[in-house]
Amino acid sequence: MQEDLIRQLDEAVTEVFAVMLNLACTSEPVPVQTTHEYHPSSDPTTPQSGEPDRDGCFTASVLFSGPLQGRCCIQMEGRTATELTSNMMGMAPCEISPDLCADTAGELCNMIAGCWKKRHPKDLAASHLSCPIVNLGCCSNDAATFREDVTVLYRFDGHHLTLRLAFN
Amino acid sequence: MRALIVDDSPVMRKVVERALRHAGIEISEVLQAGNGTEALEVLRNNPAPDFILSDINMPGMDGLQFLEQRRAENLAPDAPVFMITTESSAPLVLRAIAAGARGYICKPFTPEQIRVRVVPLLVRALAS
Numbered sequence: 198m199q200e201d202l203i204r205q206l207d208e209a210v211t212e213v214f215a216v217m218l219n220l221a222c223t224s225e226p227v228p229v230q231t232t233h234e235y236h237p238s239s240d241p242t243t244p245q246s247g248e249p250d251r252d253g254c255f256t257a258s259v260l261f262s263g264p265l266q267g268r269c270c271i272q273m274e275g276r277t278a279t280e281l282t283s284n285m286m287g288m289a290p291c292e293i294s295p296d297l298c299a300d301t302a303g304e305l306c307n308m309i310a311g312c313w314k315k316r317h318p319k320d321l322a323a324s325h326l327s328c329p330i331v332n333l334g335c336c337s338n339d340a341a342t343f344r345e346d347v348t349v350l351y352r353f354d355g356h357h358l359t360l361r362l363a364f365n
Numbered sequence: 366m367r368a369l370i371v372d373d374s375p376v377m378r379k380v381v382e383r384a385l386r387h388a389g390i391e392i393s394e395v396l397q398a399g400n401g402t403e404a405l406e407v408l409r410n411n412p413a414p415d416f417i418l419s420d421i422n423m424p425g426m427d428g429l430q431f432l433e434q435r436r437a438e439n440l441a442p443d444a445p446v447f448m449i450t451t452e453s454s455a456p457l458v459l460r461a462i463a464a465g466a467r468g469y470i471c472k473p474f475t476p477e478q479i480r481v482r483v484v485p486l487l488v489r490a491l492a493s
Contacts, residue, residue, distance in 0.1 A: 284378060286380065296375075
């Protein structure tokens with residue numbers, strides 16, 4: 198079951214990265230318990246406020262509701278978010294603001310969640326996706342427990358990001 | 366051609382605009398709105414665009430509500446509307462078509478997918 202889940206997530210990430218970014222990435226599953234260690238200096242649960250830092254961390258979540266209850270969460274460093282935003286918008290990295298980085302993290306999370314969802318039978322695919330919720334800092338290690346819960350690390354061009362998929 | 370792009374994400378609005386240009390659609394002006402309410406304001410206060418591309422899932426007024434209100438107010442009635450969204454379930458697609466959408470494009474998308482879906486309907490709309 199978990200292998201299927203990871204395969205479907207890999208397919209979704211591969212599709213989004215290939216189509217929207219023209220990038221190939223490799224993946225490796227990581228234990229859920231270590232997810233919050235991705236950015237140890239950040240509070241794992243509380244969204245941070247204030248001006249985003251390019252060197253900081255962006256976390257975006259999309260919630261599933263309906264037949265599927267859960268969340269998809271993407272987490273990346275500021276330099277990775279800047280690179281992805283630059284790629285998507287066709288702008289130089291120096292022109293990319295932290296707000297745009299946050300927006301990119303949210304949109305990528307949204308597209309990956311949508312791509313993953315559509316790989317399911319019709320009844321589950323009819324689940325609703327929320328608008329992306331973006332936090333500055335790391336907040337993926339929420340207290341909720343889910344029947345299925347995987348975290349995968351994706352690497353591309355010297356960058357990496359993590360994706361967590363958790364649902365009941 | 367004048368396009369109205371409705372999406373709460375500034376990044377996606379830019380991506381859609383780039384995809385339209387890469388698809389070979391000559392765009393002279395791009396109007397933008399961050400949700401349905403803003404899109405209605407744009408339509409009320411500007412000459413009608415030649416076509417509209419709208420996301421569905423947006424905070425505030427969503428894309429389906431925008432379509433319904435646009436129809437109720439008869440705003441830019443000749444401009445074909447294309448939905449660009451991650452939501453691809455059949456009931457949602459049918460709701461969008463019933464509310465007046467002429468095409469449906471799923472994210473992620475390529476410029477080629479934009480060209481194939483949008484250009485034929487634009488040609489037909491201009492001819493009529």
